[in-house]
Amino acid sequence: xxxxxxxxxxxxxxxxxxxxxxxxxxxxxxxxxxxxxxxxxxxxxxxxxxxxxxxxxxxxxxxxxxxxxxxxxxxxxxxxxxxxxxxxxxxxxxxxxxxxxxxxxxxxxxxxxxxxxxxxxxxxxxxxxxxxxxxxxxxxxxxxxxxxxxxxxxxxxxxxxxxxxxxxxxxxxxxxxxxxxxxxxxxxxxxxxxxxxxxxxxxxxxxxxxxxxxxxxxxxxxxxxxxxxxxxxxxxxxxxxxxxxxxxxxxxxxxxxxxxxxxxxxxxxxxxxxxxxxxxxxxxxxxxxxxxxxxxxxxxxxxxxxxxxxxxxxxxxxxxxxxxxxxxxxxxxxxxxxxxxxxxxxxxxxxxxxxxxxxxxxxxxxxxxxxxxxxxxxxxxx
Amino acid sequence: xxxxxxxxxxxxxxxxxxxxxxxxxxxxxxxxxxxxxxxxxxxxxxxxxxxxxxxxxxxxxxxxxxxxxxxxxxxxxxxxxxxxxxxxxxxxxxxxxxxxxxxxxxxxxxxxxxxxxxxxxxxxxxxxxxxxxxxxxxxxxxxxxxxxxxxxxxxxxxxxxxxxxxxxxxxxxxxxxxxxxxxxxxxxxxxxxxxxxxxxxxxxxxxxxxxxxxxxxxxxxxxxxxxxxxxxxxxxxxxxxxxxxxxxxxxxxxxxxxxxxxxxxxxxxxxxxxxxxxxxxxxxxxxxxxxxxxxxxxxxxxxxxxxxxxxxxxxxxxxxxxxxxxxxxxxxxxxxxxxxxxxxxxxxxxxxxxxxxxxxxxxxxxxxxxxxxxxxxxxxxxxxxxxxxxxxxxxxxxxxxxxxxxxxxxxxxxxxxxxxxxxxxxxxxxxxxxxxxxxxxxxxxxxxxxxxxxxxxxxxxxxxxxxxx
Numbered sequence: 001x002x003x004x005x006x007x008x009x010x011x012x013x014x015x016x017x018x019x020x021x022x023x024x025x026x027x028x029x030x031x032x033x034x035x036x037x038x039x040x041x042x043x044x045x046x047x048x049x050x051x052x053x054x055x056x057x058x059x060x061x062x063x064x065x066x067x068x069x070x071x072x073x074x075x076x077x078x079x080x081x082x083x084x085x086x087x088x089x090x091x092x093x094x095x096x097x098x099x100x101x102x103x104x105x106x107x108x109x110x111x112x113x114x115x116x117x118x119x120x121x122x123x124x125x126x127x128x129x130x131x132x133x134x135x136x137x138x139x140x141x142x143x144x145x146x147x148x149x150x151x152x153x154x155x156x157x158x159x160x161x162x163x164x165x166x167x168x169x170x171x172x173x174x175x176x177x178x179x180x181x182x183x184x185x186x187x188x189x190x191x192x193x194x195x196x197x198x199x200x201x202x203x204x205x206x207x208x209x210x211x212x213x214x215x216x217x218x219x220x221x222x223x224x225x226x227x228x229x230x231x232x233x234x235x236x237x238x239x240x241x242x243x244x245x246x247x248x249x250x251x252x253x254x255x256x257x258x259x260x261x262x263x264x265x266x267x268x269x270x271x272x273x274x275x276x277x278x279x280x281x282x283x284x285x286x287x288x289x290x291x292x293x294x295x296x297x298x299x300x301x302x303x304x305x306x307x308x309x310x311x312x313x314x315x316x317x318x319x320x321x322x323x324x325x326x327x328x329x330x331x332x333x334x335x336x337x338x339x340x341x342x343x344x345x346x347x348x349x350x351x352x353x354x355x356x357x358x359x360x361x362x363x364x365x366x367x368x369x370x371x372x373x374x375x376x377x378x379x380x381x382x
Numbered sequence: 383x384x385x386x387x388x389x390x391x392x393x394x395x396x397x398x399x400x401x402x403x404x405x406x407x408x409x410x411x412x413x414x415x416x417x418x419x420x421x422x423x424x425x426x427x428x429x430x431x432x433x434x435x436x437x438x439x440x441x442x443x444x445x446x447x448x449x450x451x452x453x454x455x456x457x458x459x460x461x462x463x464x465x466x467x468x469x470x471x472x473x474x475x476x477x478x479x480x481x482x483x484x485x486x487x488x489x490x491x492x493x494x495x496x497x498x499x500x501x502x503x504x505x506x507x508x509x510x511x512x513x514x515x516x517x518x519x520x521x522x523x524x525x526x527x528x529x530x531x532x533x534x535x536x537x538x539x540x541x542x543x544x545x546x547x548x549x550x551x552x553x554x555x556x557x558x559x560x561x562x563x564x565x566x567x568x569x570x571x572x573x574x575x576x577x578x579x580x581x582x583x584x585x586x587x588x589x590x591x592x593x594x595x596x597x598x599x600x601x602x603x604x605x606x607x608x609x610x611x612x613x614x615x616x617x618x619x620x621x622x623x624x625x626x627x628x629x630x631x632x633x634x635x636x637x638x639x640x641x642x643x644x645x646x647x648x649x650x651x652x653x654x655x656x657x658x659x660x661x662x663x664x665x666x667x668x669x670x671x672x673x674x675x676x677x678x679x680x681x682x683x684x685x686x687x688x689x690x691x692x693x694x695x696x697x698x699x700x701x702x703x704x705x706x707x708x709x710x711x712x713x714x715x716x717x718x719x720x721x722x723x724x725x726x727x728x729x730x731x732x733x734x735x736x737x738x739x740x741x742x743x744x745x746x747x748x749x750x751x752x753x754x755x756x757x758x759x760x761x762x763x764x765x766x767x768x769x770x771x772x773x774x775x776x777x778x779x780x781x782x783x784x785x786x787x788x789x790x791x792x793x794x795x796x797x798x799x800x801x802x803x804x805x806x807x808x809x810x811x812x813x814x815x816x817x818x819x820x821x822x823x824x825x826x827x828x829x830x831x832x833x834x835x836x837x838x839x840x841x842x843x844x845x846x847x848x849x850x851x
Binding site for chain 2: 040042044046048050051056066067068069070071072073074077079101102103106107115116117118119120121339340341342343378379380382
């Protein structure tokens with residue numbers, strides 16, 4: 001049984017009886033579950049961020065940025081409990097539960113319609129995974145699952161950069177419904193799904209009077225370059241669309257992205273384009289048309305076995321100052337060095353520029369057209 | 383595999399395939415983790431308490447106590463710990479996550495600056511543990527960790543007495559930052575750290591305009607008596623200090639702590655002592671606590687633990703407490719005077735509600751309230767109510783939040799949609815207890831306004847914002 005040194009000292013002096021602790025086994029024991037192959041994994045994600053210049057009242061508001069400036073941050077703790085579907089099982093079944101605890105759990109927005117607050121906890125994903133022996137095998141997810149469009153993902157340690165892109169910030173996050181995926185061959189796979197809404201709220205319904213028939217539909221295609229394509233082998237091209245009721249109206253999101261290998265072995269490049277729009281509509285009151293889109297380019301270069309440099313350039317436009325300005329350019333450079341085993345450690349510099357001439361950043365007041373952020377990110381993955 | 387009769391019946395007529403159930407093993411199986419050495423542990427803490435005499439309105443305000451625990455059965459908290467401790471390697475790495483569920487999770491107060499409620503859940507600790515091979519090895523904690531001060535632990539089962547001391551009640555509890563610990567020898571160990579604030583809010587920031595440079599600093603030193611000290615061998619002397627901005631106090635504060643545990647020549651008898659001082663800057667009076675502990679191991683399974691303590695708080699009151707036989711003199715409830723003036727401060731990052739952002743909440747009613755460092759706010763108004771009104775949110779104890787009514791930012795879309803152009807907003811209290819109040823109005827044409835409130839320390843009060851045409 002492990003105790004902190006102070007507790008150990010108290011025990012040593014006899015001032016803490018710890019009867020239960022004294023009885024606890026000295027050796028570690030496995031947790032028992034009703035099913036085999038259940039796995040526990042996750043990560044602890046922390047960061048320290050410095051927004052250069054005094055004041056942090058108005059900062060770039062890409063998603064997961066809120067409240068992170070000028071200090072130390074616990075971002076999120078993720079716990080994953082899952083049993084993957086066995087490849088060899090024609091009628092395979094499994095499940096996955098992703099739980100988030102910490103500040104970012106308030107931002108992901110997957111709390112159910114019955115919740116009365118976020119409270120630093122969120123169910124990120126919770127679905128039953130099923131396989132039907134149709135052709136190469138049709139895989140289903142039933143429940144709440146991550147969206148299938150986008151270049152970046154909700155899990156920061158899985159992204160090339162720590163801070164999220166503007167493209168990611170306008171993408172859907174999660175849906176509650178059914179998703180089917182089919183791999184036609186190693187070069188071509190597709191997914192289609194139907195869900196309650198654009199998301200991310202769990203068990204949300206579209207218009208109360210139309211919830212029975214009005215659903216959200218989502219689909220995506222992925223092409224993978226085969227082995228005989230030379231240096232391009234393994235490169236991917238993805239496209240997807242999602243249409244349904246969002247927080248402000250019926251919303252459509254389009255995505256296309258690619259990851260390309262290059263003739264330079266250690267260099268990879270990528271690109272993504274996101275468009276999200278709402279047409280003029282009447283939902284018990286007039287809603288004006290609005291849109292936002294973002295384009296981003298990515299590059300990664302492995303400097304050494306343990307050191308990798310990641311870069312991202314992006315440009316977003318919207319008809320409203322969605323991100324403080326109607327036009328924003330941002331560049332991000334990330335240096336990742338794997339110093340400790342299982343630990344993601346990286347330094348990042350991000351520059352955001354209001355390209356429409358406005359000054360949405362600064363403090364006190366919105367007085368600056370540029371924002372500079374320097375941060376360190378440490379995450380332990382288990 | 384056991385099935386209930388109805389399930390068996392359904393399976394018999396072919397209406398249920400039971401594919402997964404039929405394949406489930408008869409015996410329990412191990413959870414596989416991606417990494418070896420990951421452990422799961424914890425405890426379930428319950429109690430039954432009788433406060434002698436009728437009524438439990440005014441009770442000693444030690445931490446994790448209060449009227450909600452009096453005169454009844456209590457679930458206190460469930461702690462779940464997932465961790466991988468540091469091994470002995472030079473560049474060792476690990477982590478610890480302590481999650482609390484239950485009533486005490488609300489009292490722990492570690493909810494992040496983005497949370498709008500606790501809902502019986504809290505993160506007690508969540509940090510990455512790292513070692514750098516300098517000298518004997520410096521061990522680091524990066525993230526959210528327990529304070530370095532104190533005789534007693536946040537974990538009740540680790541303490542000699544169930545109820546917490548006043549010393550524990552005035553100590554800092556949790557910080558978000560970096561802590562380094564170095565073991566000079568078996569006799570001396572030191573820790574030093576830097577954090578956002580005095581705590582305990584996760585990701586909190588000091589002074590709204592000084593967060594960039596104003597941090598909280600802490601340090602501690604532990605001495606352990608060596609074996610050649612005779613009966614004193616293993617005794618410890620511990621001292622520590624924490625200095626920084628406290629959001630709860632809305633002021634800088636310094637906490638000092640000195641504690642010792644002493645072995646005695648009497649077999650089974652151990653003694654201890656603790657001194658806590660809380661210095662709230664720029665405020666008169668003094669707050670400190672002294673406590674003595676004694677423990678006697680009567681048999682292998684039976685032990686007695688006693689604690690006597692004396693508290694002097696800033697209101698110049700005194701409280702004697704003897705546990706388990708307890709006497710106590712007058713200790714007034716915390717002052718209900720807010721004591722702060724408030725004024726307009728424009729220092730909170732805006733969130734633009736949008737059809738396209740991920741921050742948006744459910745469609746029709748549950749509009750989330752977001753609290754940034756030192757700042758409560760509603761991200762938008764619901765469109766179903768006229769005039770627009772935010773969902774209620776909760777305040778407790780003393781503090782402040784910000785009200786925002788910038789027409790060009792967060793509420794613009796909604797106002798345009800509903801053709802509403804309110805000219806003023808005001809703050810409403812839905813339920814007004816006898817000693818709670820809220821001050822402030824928010825002009826629609828101005829930016830952030832700080833709204834002070836004073837509410838009961840142990841009860842969440844419901845507040846909402848309403849736009850007034």
